[in-house]
Amino acid sequence: MRAALVGVDFGQGDFAASVEELQLLARSAGADPVTTITAKRSSPDAAYFVGSGKADEIGLSVLDHGVEIVIFNHALSPAQQRNLEKRLNIRVLDRTSLILDIFAQRAKSHEGKLQVELAQLQHLATRLIRGWTHLERQKGGIGLRGPGETQLETDRRLIGERVKALRARLDKLRKQHETQRRARGRSQTFSVSLVGYTNAGKSTLFNAVTKAGVYVADQLFATLDTTSRRVYMGQDVGNVVISDTVGFVRELPHQLVAAFRATLEETIHADLLLHVVDASSPSRMEQIEQVNLVLKEIGADHIPQILVWNKIDAAGLEPLVERNEEGGLSRVFISAHTGAGLDLLRDAIVESAKKAPGAQHLYTEGGGADLQREWQDWQSQQDQEQQDLQDQDLTDERDPDQADEAGGPDSIPTITHVGSH
């Protein structure tokens, strides 16, 4: 499906990287991005997110490139999405729906599928407005219409019921997990979760570490999900359970974070987080921040964390262990690909396991001088970019053409895409 991508630069973070990431996301969802339209604004336009002039520019681009779908790199309000679809006469997808769609395609387990459906319905519920014609057409369908109820109320009620049922089932699964976790006696086994931005190299590292262990249990724990493995870490520590997890992206939809809480349970209950970072990515600092935001959201921000600077082969760095002023581990430089530094990482895991529980060595509590400098540089760079944007004369016109909020029959929200697959 030929797609036009739209990114608006608000002067926050690395805009080019963010647009590049949208291209990856679009491709992951099965779209073929044929053109990218960018704009610079200080704040979103209420009616179209971009200004109406920009919207028309997108419209021309759609015609020029035979585009079938327009994908925004932002969360659009239901009204903005509707107005854009009306003006451009084409399906418009926002970033949240795009990510939800990728998750829907990837979800393999029963639980994963339930979680995605829940997230999709919750997202859909916010854009439910009058004129949901495909249900309208089935009007009179059995049980679809209660007496005196409008279609909208019926739709809301149906979604609400489904959401409730999904929540109940997920809750039950969560309790089962909890029981299993207790039965495993996880207090005896030190558990490590690999977390990090998508594409940081978590799975590569997971494979490298589980193979690199002196002893690797081939067999997967039935009670863990398929991405957890037991690795023998030597006499002092014994077995350690290592889990690979779902990657994070910036602006991970809130519904998705909530729905995936159960999947991320291994992360919440881990004794140590290896926060894997793509050291060769120019936006690594921003990615670290985004991952930490999600960790906070799922209540895993209190867990000791070691930053794993991965892909040093691509970044031109050497294997290294960096410590904070108190001598705690803060950063380990490795390449999951070449295997460089994996021995250092294994030592770091062993050291953490020996110190646990209690030893907090969150990099946020210091880190080496180099890391601190890197943070400061990045932050002042962010400040500067923000300042530059404010200094500019932003004359993107405001749009008075606020479309009717109630919506007529032609302002139908796009729901085919977010239905379950």
Ligand SMILES: Nc1nc2c(ncn2[C@@H]2O[C@H](COP(=O)(O)OP(=O)(O)OP(=O)(O)O)[C@@H](O)[C@H]2O)c(=O)[nH]1
């Ligand atoms: N050059 C280099 N590439 C690496 C290294 N580690 C991983 N990669 C590459 O980075 C890409 C992403 O690796 P994955 O292991 O799938 O990343 P991930 O973090 O599991 O990604 P998600 O599952 O999408 O969150 C792959 O193309 C890997 O081959 C490394 O140390 N050096």
Ligand SMILES: [Mg+2]
């Ligand atoms: Mg992975």
